[in-house]
Amino acid sequence: MSLTLAEKLAKAVERTDSTVCVGLDPRLEALPKDVLPAGCSLESLTASAKARAFRRFGDVVIEALWDIAAAVKPQVAFYEIHHADGVAAYIENCREARRRGIPVIADIKRGDIGTTATAYAEAWLAPIDGAPPVADAVTVNPYMGRDTLDPFLKVGVPHGGGIFVLVKTSNPSSKDYQDRMVDGHPLHEHVATDLAGLVPGDGYGPVGAVVGATHPEGIKRLRHLLKRSWMLVPGYGAQGGTAADCALAMDDKGHGAIINASRSLTFPWGADKAAPPEWKSMIREAGIKMRDELRRARDARPR
Amino acid sequence: MSLTLAEKLAKAVERTDSTVCVGLDPRLEALPKDVLPAGCSLESLTASAKARAFRRFGDVVIEALWDIAAAVKPQVAFYEIHHADGVAAYIENCREARRRGIPVIADIKRGDIGTTATAYAEAWLAPIDGAPPVADAVTVNPYMGRDTLDPFLKVGVPHGGGIFVLVKTSNPSSKDYQDRMVDGHPLHEHVATDLAGLVPGDGYGPVGAVVGATHPEGIKRLRHLLKRSWMLVPGYGAQGGTAADCALAMDDKGHGAIINASRSLTFPWGADKAAPPEWKSMIREAGIKMRDELRRARDARPR
Numbered sequence: 001m002s003l004t005l006a007e008k009l010a011k012a013v014e015r016t017d018s019t020v021c022v023g024l025d026p027r028l029e030a031l032p033k034d035v036l037p038a039g040c041s042l043e044s045l046t047a048s049a050k051a052r053a054f055r056r057f058g059d060v061v062i063e064a065l066w067d068i069a070a071a072v073k074p075q076v077a078f079y080e081i082h083h084a085d086g087v088a089a090y091i092e093n094c095r096e097a098r099r100r101g102i103p104v105i106a107d108i109k110r111g112d113i114g115t116t117a118t119a120y121a122e123a124w125l126a127p128i129d130g131a132p133p134v135a136d137a138v139t140v141n142p143y144m145g146r147d148t149l150d151p152f153l154k155v156g157v158p159h160g161g162g163i164f165v166l167v168k169t170s171n172p173s174s175k176d177y178q179d180r181m182v183d184g185h186p187l188h189e190h191v192a193t194d195l196a197g198l199v200p201g202d203g204y205g206p207v208g209a210v211v212g213a214t215h216p217e218g219i220k221r222l223r224h225l226l227k228r229s230w231m232l233v234p235g236y237g238a239q240g241g242t243a244a245d246c247a248l249a250m251d252d253k254g255h256g257a258i259i260n261a262s263r264s265l266t267f268p269w270g271a272d273k274a275a276p277p278e279w280k281s282m283i284r285e286a287g288i289k290m291r292d293e294l295r296r297a298r299d300a301r302p303r
Numbered sequence: 304m305s306l307t308l309a310e311k312l313a314k315a316v317e318r319t320d321s322t323v324c325v326g327l328d329p330r331l332e333a334l335p336k337d338v339l340p341a342g343c344s345l346e347s348l349t350a351s352a353k354a355r356a357f358r359r360f361g362d363v364v365i366e367a368l369w370d371i372a373a374a375v376k377p378q379v380a381f382y383e384i385h386h387a388d389g390v391a392a393y394i395e396n397c398r399e400a401r402r403r404g405i406p407v408i409a410d411i412k413r414g415d416i417g418t419t420a421t422a423y424a425e426a427w428l429a430p431i432d433g434a435p436p437v438a439d440a441v442t443v444n445p446y447m448g449r450d451t452l453d454p455f456l457k458v459g460v461p462h463g464g465g466i467f468v469l470v471k472t473s474n475p476s477s478k479d480y481q482d483r484m485v486d487g488h489p490l491h492e493h494v495a496t497d498l499a500g501l502v503p504g505d506g507y508g509p510v511g512a513v514v515g516a517t518h519p520e521g522i523k524r525l526r527h528l529l530k531r532s533w534m535l536v537p538g539y540g541a542q543g544g545t546a547a548d549c550a551l552a553m554d555d556k557g558h559g560a561i562i563n564a565s566r567s568l569t570f571p572w573g574a575d576k577a578a579p580p581e582w583k584s585m586i587r588e589a590g591i592k593m594r595d596e597l598r599r600a601r602d603a604r605p606r
Contacts, residue, residue, distance in 0.1 A: 134386075173448025187480065
């Protein structure tokens, strides 16, 4: 019997004493020379060589941060640029994190009608061809409604999987629809209320919520509405969310939330710049700094 | 100078005198034996062999319907089950349709913050490694707001690409959020109004809309709100939309809308059954029948 998603997240937070979620958003122009084939210019690389470099980079990041990462969240878009080769690298990075016991959230933001959602769930949350599931959870978009969420739970939960549903995202335009007032409440609070009703029982369930660190005033309210949901909090660091903002998503035990950073953790030298020789230790230092900031904010948070 | 998305769709509708969009949702259990390696059971196939069978099946469907298809819409979920091999087959089916001059709508329903959306757009709507773009348009989810749509236009439009944004989808749960009343109108009408404002000018632009055939009462209103948007209308056939419902999405010239069918066109013998020997002619007959039904509905529609 595999652990549930909620159990795996709790265990990872305890193992690492950390709420850091490591976002993998690899960009070719910022990759360290060490992960590229010797003597090749970026322009001369084939799609396959680029994808292999992504895989190597992701593996190094996972190795550098394995004892700090409560979760790893690879963003499929950046891999998908290299098409099938990129998707192969994506899956290998996911598998490498899982081999090290780190829960993997595949950031694929899917959402489609029932039969199609079932196919996505089978691709990412079910064992395939004798191999274990690629991910412990996937991110899902709620715009199409409940019948597009259920298949992920039906397929994923028996294998210890779950979903993180977009509730209130970290980007400025999240206000366009997520904040529209419906019956006196912003739409995203209705989404939260519906998610709370999706899974019965006590304690954390398999339905998580994505809640951006860039809206601290909303985090507290959503923490209240979503008592059984782990929160995935993007927007820390590069997008402007502070550790204190993020700590509002944690429960009394300092659980219930993982805080994602991508660029600031994996390209601390700047995503538009070539990596300096000491890049591996810079990644590790960035991870430790973020973990410690979040620990301090957790211990200092209002309760 | 490449044609715009709107010009390509208009040209395809005129070439075929058809508004049929061929949805490719391949399912292993319904694949004809002819596209499988001889003497192999389904269970014994590797992921790579399954993906090759998907590619062969898609190519045969495209060949059978090339003079009927105003567009081809491959659904990535079904290919993604076979991971990197599946994505390779997906891209090859897209390229085969484009080689035959049929506009391709990659049904990937993406939506993410700016830098991530740019990566998706580069993957699907831009030339890569010397090859032309994979698709003429992608489907996009609006829940995260305008700054998640703009990158697709910025990257795609210079290459003759565009987007189809989910406005009102064909599934029953589309009511959950898309129909919530905001300032006296359902949310999806606000999305439509915003899309109408996205691109200036007369005539059809690069911002299309997905509007389900299962809501005929809404189609007329959305046709009015979205004067410059081609509509992609799913839900015909298996989901219950009629040709008369779909015709409401067409403009005075019988343009402005393409009507998608997937299972009823590509598995007319039933998606859960083995294909009979005459499967190729059954697909062609299903295509002709749908084209002719839509022609009659177009000519009979109220104007």
